[in-house]
Amino acid sequence: MKKFIKNSIKIFGITVVTVVSLVLITHFVARHFFDFTIDQNKNMLVVGSSHLEYAFDDDIVPQAFNVSQSGSGYFYSYLKVREIANRNKQIDTVILGYSYEDFSEYRVNWFSADDKIKFKMRDHFFLFTFNDYIDLLKSNPKSVITHTPQVIVHSLKIMLKGYPYLGCYIKSDRDKLKESLNKYDPNYYINKRNKAPKYQDKYLLKIYDYCQDNNIKLILLNAPIHPKMDKDLQANKKLYCDFASEFMPNATLINYSNYFDDDSYFGDISHLNSKGAQIFSSHLKEVRFLSSLVKCSD
Amino acid sequence: MLFNSIDFVIFLPIVFLLYWFVTNRNLKFQNLFLLIASYVFYGWWDWRFLTLIAFSSLIDFSIGNVMGKSHSKLKRRILLILSLCVNLGLLGVFKYYNFFVESFEQAFTFFGNPIHANRLNIILPVGISFYTFQTLSYTIDVYRNKLEPTKDIISFFAFVSFFPQLVAGPIERASNLLPQFSIKRVFNYEKASDGMRQILWGFFKKIVIADNCAVYVNDIFDNYHDFNGSTLLLGGILFAFQIYCDFSGYSDIAIGVSRLFGFNLMKNFAFPYFSRDIAEFWRRWHISLSTWFRDYLYIPLGGSKGSTLKKIRNIFIIFLVSGFWHGANWTFIVWGFLNALYFLPLMLLHKNRINTNTVAEGRLFANAKELSQMGITFFITVVAWVFFRAENVSAAFSYLSRLFTKSLFGLPDYMGINIMYLGFIAALIVVEWLQREKEHGLEINPSKFSKPLRWSMYLMIILVILVFGNSQQEFIYFQF
Secondary structure (H helix, E strand, O other): OHHHHHHHHHHHHHHHHHHHHHHHHHHHHHHHHOOOOOOOOOOEEEEOOHHHHHHOOOOOOOOEEEOOOOOOOHHHHHHHHHHHHHHOOOOOEEEEEOOHHHHOHHHHHHHHOHHHHHHHHHHHHHHOOHHHHHHHHHHOHHHHHHHHHHHHHHHHHHHHHOHHHOOOOOOOOOOOHHHHHHHOOHHHHOOOOOOOOOOHHHHHHHHHHHHHHOOOEEEEEEOOOOHHHHHHHHHHHHHHHHHHHHHOOOOEEEEOOOOOOOHHHEEEOOEEOHHHHHHHHHHHHHHOOOOOOEOOOO | OOOOOHHHHHHHHHHHHHHHHHOOOOHHHHHHHHHHHHHHHHHHHHHHHHHHHHHHHHHHHHHHHHHHHOOOHHHHHHHHHHHHHHHHHHHHHHHHHHHHHHHHHHHHHHOOOOOOOOOOOOOOOOOHHHHHHHHHHHHHHHHOOOOOOOOOHHHHHHHHHOHHHOOOOOOOOHHHHHHHHOOOOOOOHHHHHHHHHHHHHHHHHHHHHHHHHHHHHHHHHHOHHHOOHHHHHHHHHHHHHHHHHHHHHHHHHHHHHHHHOOOOOOOOOOOHHHOOOHHHHHHHOOHHHHHHHHHHHHOOOOOOOOOHHHHHHHHHHHHHHHHHHHOOOHHHHHHHHHHHHHHHHHHHOOOOOOOOOOOOOOOOOOOHHHHHHHHHHHHHHHHHHHHHHOOOHHHHHHHHHHHOOHHHHOOOOOOOOOHHHHHHHHHHHHHHHHOOOOOOOOOOOHHHOOHHHHHHHHHHHHHHHHHHOOOOOOOHHHHO
């Protein structure tokens, strides 16, 4: 019996040491060999979730570099801003996705839910500091521990695949508007607690603070959504506006949520297709990110 | 509690240490501890359903005892019927009630008299089909005088709810498992080490193969109308590996965990995809269920004795019931029917017992004939699995009609698959082929391999599980 327990503990110990070592080694390797450099002419960093991933074509706005990605909460946007802006000093503007949907209560899951931890942590782990890891660990210890070994392969993978793996503009020919309208339930999106979702607020403010500390202009951009959804999500507008004015007074809020009223610009209820993205991006370029269609005072 | 969860990784060592170091002096106390641990294990999922297991156990314990004291054939028969009614009644209500209601509604609607009946808004208790059959085996064996009824209620309750095999088998016979609760268990290093190896192999199959196959299988089956024939064949093959690794992986873990506690469970899978005909496949797949049906249904019906018509009837009954056991859906019934069709010619031609040994016994490679036999058996099994996996029967037929087109001979048009996982499947096939005469894929003679080599191998498998495993997916057979 003693021999069995001794051997079991030994194997467990060896496994833990091996996994921790591999995680740390691959983190170090990926962090040092990932090519963070972006074109010197690009001074605008675009971060956010699928809204900007599908809406902001950085080929049309040449000074912008879009690393938005579906399902990215503000935690992951914060990591990208911090690490990319730190290494690319020409970045003087951050365009951050900031939508009514970001204030939906379910967005708390974008930090601590199992599936988000599983798919997001492994790809962004090389951007983590020890404190980032501890914060995530505290939110969902079981999931973080279970998924930590998987960062070993993904840290190496991202080093080879580069920026597109972290996020980019996606030209979408998706035609799922009808389907998404049928499935759509506004109650899922409407914030009834009148409070910004946990973690989202924390990392949103961290992005703001980072930009303030580094003299980077922060533009909060609300990309167009389908008129039906836009109408329903007016319920989140007050919270959305109040949060920006109260906690991020120096950020510029640009709201284009009701920019399109024609179905042909949408791939689904909350995302533009390539046709919509082209028109929207061209418009932003034309107005030089200076005007907002919807104002909080409206 | 899932085997593939952090909860279980914490639960198992605690139970193991308390079992061997705290409760080992008194057998009754040790059994009571196992019972509590088993109820915690099950209650972790939903404690309310513990009452169902306790009720089922109490009924069969009481019936067994009354039956044991009675010499009246009629009374014993009535008691047996009572046990069958209670156990199968619970199964019927929780598992099949809504299915029957829906089927009746559809039938009446078809004949122009639409009706509406109320459905039950209940969830299926995990593992109900498994522990119901386990406890039934006790009553039937006592009725047949093959087993003395036990007077030890703790042992009996622990036998019904023994946590390693409670929710997905192997379905143990009372005659094998129950007596093991009455004798003092002694820790055996070799047995426990081999149990650990079996657990490791089970985790590899479940977490690396089954859970990763599930991603592709779901994608292909959910969007089958978008893919060509060869992709649909690939989907069927991946599902064959998914279900095998999911279920046999669970059995490996269950058997391995039991060995840590000094128990021997029956073998549930014997490398079924190396079968040369469908009869051999059914001797190697879910052995505990197949033999249960053989002993408690097929043989009482007359088995392979009697007229040809009776033999055919028996075959169809056993396969249809087996299909229906898996779930309240016509897809499982058609799956059972199809297997009966596969089996029938072998039985009628008296060829159902020609492949009773292991394929290529004593040789490294199979010959061309054996390879083609295994290929054909695997292929027809895959076709049947399509029914097992499909949402409904019409979707299964639609899937197959798209599969059997010219595009079957083209290259798969599914781009999402990670080649590494195909490599893991290939590794599984190679390892299981080399080990096909053993109890499980990692059974080794420790004296033949040096310790560093063995430990390197264990560490490599653990790393593959941790790094490439998909996380905490439920076992498919939980739903049955």
